[in-house]
Amino acid sequence: MWTGPFKIAADVAGGGGILHDHKGICVLAFAKNYQGVISALDAEARTLRDGLMIYCNNGFLDIMVETDSLNLVHIVTGHTPGRGN
Numbered sequence: 001m002w003t004g005p006f007k008i009a010a011d012v013a014g015g016g017g018i019l020h021d022h023k024g025i026c027v028l029a030f031a032k033n034y035q036g037v038i039s040a041l042d043a044e045a046r047t048l049r050d051g052l053m054i055y056c057n058n059g060f061l062d063i064m065v066e067t068d069s070l071n072l073v074h075i076v077t078g079h080t081p082g083r084g085n
């Protein structure tokens with residue numbers, strides 16, 4: 001999934017994702033605008049939440065997520081640097 005530009009002054013961001021099958025073929029994609037966003041991490045988290053909901057609602061339950069947000073990975077997995085996880 002990806003997150004587009006985040007404008008802190010406007011509190012808006014865009015995000016979306018692409019679901020590929022095991023051969024790399026696009027199966028489903030989405031894009032959304034988000035209002036009231038407080039940070040880039042907030043936009044990343046909203047995009048992850050919405051993507052997982054969309055994919056699960058369409059019957060895709062075995063999903064591997066890729067993101068470039070290490071902070072989001074730490075939050076979702078519960079592994080934070082320096083805690084011995």
